[in-house]
Amino acid sequence: MKMMVKRLDRIFYPKSVAIVGATPTTNKIGNVVLKNFVEGMFDGEIYPVNPKYDEILGRRCYPQISKIAGKIDCAVLATPADTIPEIMNECAKKKVGGIVMITSGFEESGRTDIAEKIREIAVKNNMPVVGPNCLGVFNPYSKIDSIFLPMYKLERPRAGNIAFITQSGAVGSTIIDLAAYYGVGISKFISYGNATVLDESDYLEYVMNDKETKVIILYIEGVKDGRKFLEIMKKVNKKKPIIVLKGGQGRGGQAAAKSHTGNIAGSYMAYNAAFKQAKVIEADGLYELFDIVKIFNQPKPKGDGIGIITNGGGLGIITTDFVEKENLHLAEFSESTKKEIAKILPPYGNVGNPLDLVADSGVDSYKKAIEIMMNADEINVLIIVVLLQTPPMDERIIHVLTKASDDRRKPIATISVGGAYTEAYRKILERNGVPSYSSPTAAVKAVERFVTYSKYIKKLK
């Protein structure tokens, strides 16, 4: 498969795309995919293929792949399962670079016979296949986008450096949507479904060498080759952190996974052991996957000493509770740090960690408190709780927090809990690249995972 993995570039950076099964019927997959290419930002050649039409969405439509004159880098297939082997043979003859197979109805529906043919044709011709039974790929750098969900319902995220590899299309699409919503940039999106030809290990290998990717998110249900998977995880995770969520952990979930992508989910204990051995970061839910990845763009912490700043006592306490539950280390302020802090507090303020600036403190107090903690050797990570609703707080807090994140001296995580007003501010912070959380739990868990991974990497060196 090594050769095929390299050839994935033809799929991720195509100059020409054929959409086989394109249709003018609104809301059909073959229509949504074509529309996303036509109305999206893709600027290569687009070839709709369907013998029933001469033109779709104003584009010339071809009866079959072989009738297209130009070279085809990537063919997106959305025709019924039975038609697939013949179309693949045609693609091979035409020397198509690679295939994204959206079609479902193979292993997951008992049609392992067709799946076997797909594998055969792909291997014989060294032609990479993503899928089948998947959403396919999205690459904001090349603008290829085979996700069959309308753009007005599912936003596409901006270019960045997080790769998403997902077995499930549903999970993948929600992550894409959330990434767009929070302004998180992605490098590659791969929804690989049944993994009939290439599997999770192959995609891990691909993004390990992808220059746009710095962090990897992985959602798996069942893995084909456990040994291969463990080895590649170990190798990749040393270079780029992997955050993984395993679907199908119990009996009911495993049964569901079988009928979902036709893969056997297997014993969760074995997976859990493999994750631990490879030191990859395991998430305990969909949002957590997302919460964790946000902090990985921050500079690595040099230790586990946490400093907390807050203007809401109770929120500082809840955050502290989680810091202790997660076995992080609440930093003990040095004498000089204490002195500096005392200078900025009102007479009735208490010098402590969490540092409670109290509700009537404004942006300037935050600025000073952050500066003191940035300079304090005993503090390695800053958790900054900001209750944005207090009277003296104003929009300059955005600048102060963004600057703290941008100067890259120490990692920070910010927490702001609230409704519409607070969420609007939080989104600006997210778009500015500041890890911003709406709950103390989420923030502290992310910090813990980041601290643990950073310790592991430090030891390797």
Next chain:
Amino acid sequence: MKMMVKRLDRIFYPKSVAIVGATPTTNKIGNVVLKNFVEGMFDGEIYPVNPKYDEILGRRCYPQISKIAGKIDCAVLATPADTIPEIMNECAKKKVGGIVMITSGFEESGRTDIAEKIREIAVKNNMPVVGPNCLGVFNPYSKIDSIFLPMYKLERPRAGNIAFITQSGAVGSTIIDLAAYYGVGISKFISYGNATVLDESDYLEYVMNDKETKVIILYIEGVKDGRKFLEIMKKVNKKKPIIVLKGGQGRGGQAAAKSHTGNIAGSYMAYNAAFKQAKVIEADGLYELFDIVKIFNQPKPKGDGIGIITNGGGLGIITTDFVEKENLHLAEFSESTKKEIAKILPPYGNVGNPLDLVADSGVDSYKKAIEIMMNADEINVLIIVVLLQTPPMDERIIHVLTKASDDRRKPIATISVGGAYTEAYRKILERNGVPSYSSPTAAVKAVERFVTYSKYIKKLK
């Protein structure tokens, strides 16, 4: 304190309010509180009190309480700590119904001497005091609102039947804000700070007898009288479910709690044991508090059999994983249920729980699937995962889910994960009273707490 608790009605349903410490200076507490009364919906008498001014915000300002001719139901105090005892004596003389004391700087700053005086004056005159060091009260039924956070920054929720009792103002305000954001209605909001006169137990007693309250959320840091607290929790929880979050669980959190409201947080193990004994529902974080309460407006489940419907395989699997982790029971479909389901699935569909309607199913499939599960005896709770981003999904899903919630046959919880488009839909669902969650984890945890509480209540009968 029994007598005082009864008198709290004067604070929660006042016909006249004095704001002592009112000021024209923008962003000062005494200004924000007065402004919220003047610009809010409160239609009783409003008396600003401050010897420095003749008029504030177009209202006649009084030099002191005693100079006000009319009766005063509630006095909101926002003057410095040292001035408080004298003002209280004046209030007592004037026969003020009750006091909301926002002022801080007492137990939490070592001034137990003034706190002692406050208690003395209150008890002697049988005059209830909420606070000090708090946000005070909000009652959407009477429109009293002493929360010193501007309305444009912190929305106020609509009238409903959830009472919030919170020791911390910061935690309380974020909950208020989230409740407004998600359209959750509240009955009473009580931020009680140092609990110098009345404490958490007294407020529990008050809302137990409050006809607007059906569910209670409680955030505590330290409790004064553990025995009294345990007894009242037991008593109240049998009539109205209590969902509790304990702040200050570890050493660092306890130290912070001490300097926050001057209360000793005490051993978390003792609290945890008390919660278990009283069968109250313990939340493990701020959002969870909120997630759990949403489902308590649904009809109580008759058992623990869970049915899951989804149009995204992976999301169904993740939801199933959590159902199993939370030790809920994934219902085994009866033969007749299986038959009914087979009729509505496409030929390649799989009859199973989770029931995967697959991505190309639309609103009608949901309608039918919900109807089948509503009629199936083996299913007690419906968890409905809807990936709103799929092409065939449209706005009629709102109607179908709202109807399923409104007909009150069985409790439902819905899950939709996504960005802006999905969140807009979710908000409509919330406003329609449908428990809607953005993560499987949150939904399943809420269902588990609701099932467990319902079993407890059923046994009592």
